[in-house]
Amino acid sequence: MVREQYITTTEGTHIERPENQSVYKIGIYGWRKRCLYLFVLLLLIILLVNLALTIWILKVMWFSPTGMGHLHVTEDGLRLEGDSEFLFPLYAKEIHSRVDSSLLLQSTQNVTVNARNPEGEVTGRLKVGPKMVEVQSQQFQISSKDSKPLFTVDEKAVVVGTDKLRVTGPEGALFEHSVETPLIKPDPIQDLRLESPTRSLSMDAPKGVHIQAAAGKIEALSQMDIVLHSSDGTLVLDAETMCLPKLAQGTQGPASSLQGLYEICACPDGKLYLSVAGVGTTCHENSHICL
Template identity: 45%
Template sequence: MDRSTSLDIEALKMTQEQYILAAQPNPLHQRAPSMCGGAPAYPAVGVGIYGWRKRCLYFFILLLLVTMIVNLALTIWILKVMNFTPDNPLILQSDRNVTVNARNDQGQLTGQLTVGSEMVEAQCQRFEVRSADGERVLFSADEQEISIGTERLRVTGTEGVVFSHSVETSHIRAEPFQDLKLESPTRSLTLEAPRGVEVNAGVGDFKASCRKDLLLQSSEGEIFLDASTIRLGNIPHGSAVDPLEGAPAGTTYTKQTVYELCACANGKLYLSPAEKGSTCQTTSNFCLWS
């Protein structure tokens, strides 16, 4: 075989190898861009959801739509029941207690308001009631004191006001055409002031009564009674005769109409029949036995 024949066989083998390589798929050649500068050549692949996946997707979309409709309906129903409208007041109703809590940044309870069927209870450091403009404090209460800032405190109860301890005030006045009464049924009643106590009845009477002793005492000054008429009722009657000496023989007494006011050494008063001279006796039977 000569040289030319061997070259033709080699060329035939190379041609077969190129054909085999061209027939095999090469991803690099498929993704390579075209020589004309166009988009890369990709094989056509079908895109879509089929079978049970498609049915599940439609089911979830339908469930989400139903949930949105139910939430919208519940929101409208709550707004309707709770009266959340600009034209109506806010009403909170409950078969039991209604409690409103206030907490700080650490979650600790700082204030609480409880509205129950029998009482309203507020738990806080200070409770205030202000006027309509918010400037004046009408009522305030804390652990130290209770302050009432109104010009007038009116109590309409038939039993009045009961205080278990002392009360400090600058003015006590009854309603028009009503009586003012200060009473202590089981203990003493004390009125004290560093510069004096004034009791004034502009049109009516002033009456002080007690079951035992009524004491008027002045440590430095005097007790002054200024009136056109001063009456001392139920003063006992004493005798003008000294009980140690007795009455003289043949002494007769007429009906007595004028009496003399006498005072014993212990301060007790009694009436003695008036005569030309004083009939008051320090050893009167009233002073000795009363």
Template identity: 50%
Template structure:
């Protein structure tokens, strides 16, 4: 068996050699290819590809550098950004901050050992809105005035328990024990004012004045005007009217003086009107005007006096 296998291999070798020799003797030639096609990128396409790859690499490096620079400058960390820290209760911000767009928060609180300052070049406006987005309250602090737009304005004490000042569309209420006006011109009220007491400071005068209109004081149980340690002075440019509809007007004093009363004269001859007189009596005209008349043995008050006729 081994000899037969060896013979077969040698026979095959001889046959292969004979085939090679026969093909060389016949000068056989393989068919050639007329066109050669190259596979790949060559020329300007290859240069453009390398250029775009280089540009992409430069962009990635610049982007990475800018990202590192922003993290470094903004001081970004896992807790927040710089002086802005994110906590479970909210945002903790230190220093001066500037907001270009509206800020929506539920509570703004300053540090325990500092104060909260809201600063703006024009004005600071605080708005309160309901669920539908309608404006329910507004506080505007501007360069000329502080405006509050709400249904009811309340000012409370430091502890928040005592109500000091309230204002709404109907009335203005002050619950403080004392209202002090320190201006040199006093307080000006365009309409009525209701108060149980108007009192001046110690060693200072109290002055109630209506320069162009009428000063009226009314009370259901009476009005008391008193000067415990000084002089009470009531002056008017025109008429001073004391009227009582159901009671009487009582002037109770040790001495009552009526100064600058006119002198009324009613005589038959004009020569008797200028005689010297030392005693006078006080007369009242039907219109209520008071004048002086020379005292005689009988009353000289006449309804036809010149004072009563001209008044």
């Protein structure tokens, strides 16, 4: 145990105290005190300025319990009202407008919409520029409101799913390669023209080619030859009047020149020519035309 000793004094007992006792003051005095007060005052001023700036930012940005300015947080996501400007890319799963308004995407350069796979690679891109609309994808498809494909494009073919494809250009349609279709017809008041300015025009069908002009005429013009060929069948020219105005004509005899009657003769190569009609055939007399 610790033994405590107590020294008591009684009357008549004198205890000598040490001389030169030092007095220590507790606290901050002098220039340190002034610097501390100045530092506390500076912190108070900074706090008031920050509080004022925070209130000003909240007022300018229109912060509210439901969002910020025209941006409102709802159960379905974010709702943005009015015109908005995005300075950086926008990532969203779905963007749609209100029921009573349209969705407008506008840019001074171009508007680009990208679709990426889980690895981050671009699998589809829609780029609307000032001079061209560009689509990069494996397949491009336009569908109707009932999900019926109207126009489909891929690397192998172009499919038009509508009942009628109408070309309204004044110069018609230009095809660099073959065209396969069951029917070609113009507007009711327009003429149908099939033209190949520098090459030949060929129409092939496994069961025949049907050309019909219900209220007009059919005209075929060619710089070279017009060939009507039937591999297994008969070529029939059925008309009330048939006119061949530029057939080669054989020499007329003096006795028959006034009759004005001719017979049509055919060369071995199929060439047709006129020969003066007689009691019998006169084709052999003008066969020199076939030479």
